[in-house]
Amino acid sequence: MPSLTQAEKAQRFLSLHHGPKILLLPNAWDVASACIFEDAGFPAVATSSAGVANSLGYPDGQKISRGEMLEVVSRIARALSVPVTADMEAGYGTTPDEMAETARLVIEAGAVGLNLEDSVSEGSDKLCDIPLQQEKIRAMVEMGKKLGVPLVINARTDIYLEEIGEPASRVEATAKRLNAYREAGASSLFAPGPKDAPTIEKLIRAVHGPLNILALKGGPSARELEKLGVARVSIGSGPMRASMGLTSRLAKHLRDVGTFDPMFEGQMTYIDANRLFERH
C-alpha cells in the first residue's frame, strides 16, 4: 500500500485490532527482518526493543538511546509499505512532556504506533503510578492529534512480567491498569506474561479494549488466542534470538569442525537477498 498517507496507515493499523482475525504482529530488529516479514504477507510489522538493542550491541531495557532506537525504526518504516509500530519501552523519559516528544519522534520516524510500558526500571517491582501513566498516554495521544497522525498506542502493564502481587490478584491488577490506560486514550492493551487459556479468558472479560498477548513457549497458538478473543499477538524477540542461536551454532561449527556446509543449509541465496532489497 505505497499510496497511503501516514494518517491512513495509522487508521489501517487501528482497524486491524478490530477485524474478524487476530492481528499477528512479527517483531523486526533490522531492515532485513522487517522486509522478510512484509514479504511474507503480514499486514503490519512491529519492532522488538530487545532485538534492536541486541543487534546494536546493547542488553535490553533502555540501555540503547532513544535516538539509536528511532534510527532503526525510521529505516524500517522507510523500507516498508505496511504500517510499522515501534516498541519504545518506557518512553525514554519520565514526564508527560518527554512522552509527547517521544511520540513526536516516533511519528517523524514514520511509524504509526508505539508500545509504552509502565515499568519504572528493569527488574523493579515498582510500576509507574496509574494517574501519571495516564498523563503520559494522554500526552502521546495529544501529540498524535496535533500532528494529524492518530497514533496507535499499545499500553503495556508489567504486572505479570515483574510478578507483582499475589498470583491470584494479577488479573484484577492488570485489568485495573489497562482499563485506566484505555480511558487515557490507548488503542490497544498489552499484558505480556500469561500463557494459560483460563487466565487469558479472564483478562479478556476484565479488560475493556483490544487485548494484546505475547507469544510464549508452550502457550496457545494464534488460532487458539483468536478463539479466546485476543485482538493482537506479538511474537517479541523470539526470531532475533533464534537467529542469534543459529549464528552461535554456526560459529562453533566453524571453530570446531571447520567445514562450511551448515551455513549454506536453508540460507537465503545471494540473488534472492539482493532481489528482496531491490524491491524495498
Added chain:
Amino acid sequence: MPSLTQAEKAQRFLSLHHGPKILLLPNAWDVASACIFEDAGFPAVATSSAGVANSLGYPDGQKISRGEMLEVVSRIARALSVPVTADMEAGYGTTPDEMAETARLVIEAGAVGLNLEDSVSEGSDKLCDIPLQQEKIRAMVEMGKKLGVPLVINARTDIYLEEIGEPASRVEATAKRLNAYREAGASSLFAPGPKDAPTIEKLIRAVHGPLNILALKGGPSARELEKLGVARVSIGSGPMRASMGLTSRLAKHLRDVGTFDPMFEGQMTYIDANRLFERH
C-alpha cells in the same frame, strides 16, 4: 586483549596471516553477530559488506553509502577486543585520494584492516587497470603509515567472480593482479571464487604473498585449505544469509501454521543475550 593499541591490533592481525594455522575469519553484519564470533574464540572478526548492506535494507554492491558502512564497522570495533577488518568493497571512490580518505575513515572507525576489490562496477567484466589499482593501494598504505596504524590491506581481484577471460587463463591473470597488489603494499591477497583444490594449489604457487580464499559450498574445509597453504579463509555473507533464511521460514510458519514453538527451538535465551551484551 583490551589493552592493545590500534597499531598493536594491526600487527597482531597481520601476524595471524603468517602463523602456523590458517586464519579463519568470520564475517559479521551487526554488533550481535560480531560479539557471538568473538565469544566463540575467533582471534579476529571481519565485516561482510553484503551482510551489513542487507541488514540495513540495501542490495550488495556499494548501494550503501561509505558512511553507513563505517558506522556499523565502528560499532563493531568498539564492542570487540579482537582486531576488526572492514569489507570496503571497491573503496567507495575511484581515485587514490578517495582511497586514502576511505583508509583514514576505516582507521578512525577502529578497524585495523580492510578489503579492497578491483571490480569497477557490479556485474561488469571490467576490472580497474593494474597501475591505478596499485596507486589506490599505495595511497591506503601511506595513510596507515601517516596515522601510525599499519593497516592490513586485503587486496581482492574479481577475475573469478566476474568470470573474466578463458577459464584456463584465470590462475595466471589472478596471480598477475595479486602480485602487483602485493608489490603496492597489500598484506593479504584475496581470490574469491575457486573452490577446487588443484586450482587453489596453482594459485598458492603463483601468488607471492598470503592467499585469502572464500569459503564456498562444496569447497575444501578450513583444514584442507590450511594443508594446501592458504593463509586466510573468509566465510562471507553465509551466516547472515542463513539467518535471513531462518527468519523467512519462521515468518512463513507463523503465517501458515500460527504456532510459536519453532522460534523457541535453539534460540539464545533472553538472559544469555543480555549477558553477552553486558560483557561487551
